[in-house]
Amino acid sequence: MxxxxxxxxxxxxxxxxxxxxxxxxxxxxxxxxxxxxFARLGAGIHVGPNVMKVMRRIGLEPAMEAMGSHPDAWISRNWDDAAVLSRIPFGDYARRTYGASYLTVHRGDFHKLLADTVPAGGIRxxxxxxxxxxxxxxxxxxxxxxxxxxxxxxxxxxxxxxxxxxxxxxxxxxRYTGYVGHRAVFPASALAKYDFSFDQCVKWWSEDRHMMVYYVTERQDEYYYVTGVPQAEWDMSKAWVQSSQEEMYEAFAGYHPMVQSLIDACSDITKWPLLExxxxxxxxxxxxxxxxxxxxxxxxxxxxxxxxxxxxxxxxxxxxxxxxxxxxxxxxxxxxxxxxxxxxxxxxxxxxxxxxxxNEDPAWVFGYDVFEVPLVEPVRAAA
Missing domain, CATH: 3.50.50.60 (FAD/NAD(P)-binding domain)
Incomplete structure (x- = not known):
């Protein structure tokens, strides 16, 4: 064979x-x-150095670099006063320390780049x-x-x-985890009317919910958020449903005005169950x-x-x-x-x-190189 x-x-x-x-x-x-x-679905995705090393092997690292946003850092902020909880450096630090860039991109753009690389007839x-x-x-x-x-x-x-x-x-x-994720991609120009300096990549945290926000293009002309919000039940016959600004305002009541402006900037919001x-x-x-x-x-x-x-x-x-x-x-x-x-x-x-x-050390994730780690042998069953 x-x-x-x-x-x-x-x-x-x-x-x-x-x-x-x-x-x-x-x-x-x-x-x-x-x-x-193929469809360009409305979602963003993080592409860490561990993934970029795989893109390098495939030959798509330059295309990815040109496509994605290059955040200087991952910033975690407190939900109500925007206090910085952590700042994890990326940018040149990621290249030096982990061996490749850290990007945030539109999932659909990433998917299309991969799909277009498959030889003709390779996808049915x-x-x-x-x-x-x-x-x-x-x-x-x-x-x-x-x-x-x-x-x-x-x-x-x-x-x-x-x-x-x-x-x-x-x-x-x-298993439905009891949490849903709201997703929205919208033009970054919609934020121009707000008097805030929006982070390139930020996660807003409270005790029982969060909102992750980042750019998904190199031009930083599209902004994306995804949430984790408790919801008691989910109809497992549905992969996702439409959400609304009203639901988002209720879910993030009391959050910092910067978060409120993100909700105000986009009305096309979907909601997905978090499963495991x-x-x-x-x-x-x-x-x-x-x-x-x-x-x-x-x-x-x-x-x-x-x-x-x-x-x-x-x-x-x-x-x-x-x-x-x-x-x-x-x-x-x-x-x-x-x-x-x-x-x-x-x-x-x-x-x-x-x-x-x-402020933890993420090297065990980002520094990993799937092509270089020594292979371990499977455990053999006793004779």
Whole structure:
């Protein structure tokens, strides 16, 4: 199986990164995405130095540098008086200390850059996976449109509601955390009327809720906020719903006038449930393996969810190179052994929502280089 047929379920950031990194190691793949087409969704994303090192390997670091905003620092502020709780330096400090830049970008722009790098025909849209059949020599994937494909190896990068995870571990809804996130992207020019100097990257904290705010373009012409707000219940049949300024004013009553101005500046607001799962007992079975939110979904409070998926993709490609596609089970075991501790730690810190609230050292996250860390061997079962 020197040239295995690799199917990747899900063309999000982690899935596309896996396709591009596998291609660099000589393994071709096809991405199967349930969405009918690409869309620039209204969300921002942090791209830390740990991710930029992967973009460097793919060859997209210069394009990312030109696309994103380069904040000088992550600033944490107290909710009512704007007192600075922490200031974590980025900019030139990040390049010197962690080996790459720290960016904030529009998630859709980042996604499009990756997707446009995939060779023609490498992404098949409107392919909603509905079934998997494990056979002696391959796996049969069945899609909602009535088509099917055969693959030697299947990578599940299909998110928190992964069909791959469900097939491997049974049906179980992700756990609603009791928190929602409001999202809004709006022109930075809408802030010109307010007499404030808005931070490039800031998180506003109170005891039970927060608002993260940053620019998403190099020109700093688009501003973004995302929140974490307690809400007792969520209809799990809905991926997201519309929110409103009125709801935001109520959620952030008493917050500093700078936060009130952010709410006033934008009326197009969506609301999303924050979901997670307990660490899974397995990440692979037979010819199937998972990455990203499919196997370790987490709250977004470290801004490292997509980063963990992209790191997973890089480590999986590295393990295929080290072991070879013929011995995929050993490659999968090596992959999990070299990702489980880090992913679980990030999952826990994200759950606790303490990241960078105080002046801590983030080097264990940002200084990590997935291509350079020594590989650890999987623990072998006793004979």
């Amino acid at each position: 020197s040239k295995p047929r690799i199917a990747i379920v899900g063309a999000g950031l982690g899935g596309i990164a896996a396709a591009l990194l596998l291609r660099q190691e000589g393994f071709d793949s096809v991405l199967y995405e349930q969405a009918p087409a 849209y409107d392919k909603r996976l509905i079934g998997l059949e494990e056979r002696d020599r391959d796996v049969l994937l069945r899609f909602e449109d009535g088509t099917s494909v055969e693959a030697d190896i299947v990578i599940g990068a299909d998110g928190v509601n992964s069909v791959m995870r469900e097939h491997m571990l049974g049906t179980e809804l992700p 799962r307990d660490p899974l007992p397995l990440w692979s079975r037979g010819r199937m393996v998972m990455l990203g939110d499919a196997c370790h979904p987490m709250k977004p409070h470290m801004a490292q969810g997509a980063a963990m998926a992209i790191e997973d993709a890089a480590m999986l490609a590295r393990c295929f190179k080290a072991v070879g596609a013929e011995d995929y089970e050993t490659a999968f075991a090596l992959y999990r052994a070299n990702r489980i501790e880090r992913a679980s730690r990030v999952q826990k810190v994200s759950h606790d929502n303490t990241w960078l609230r105080t």
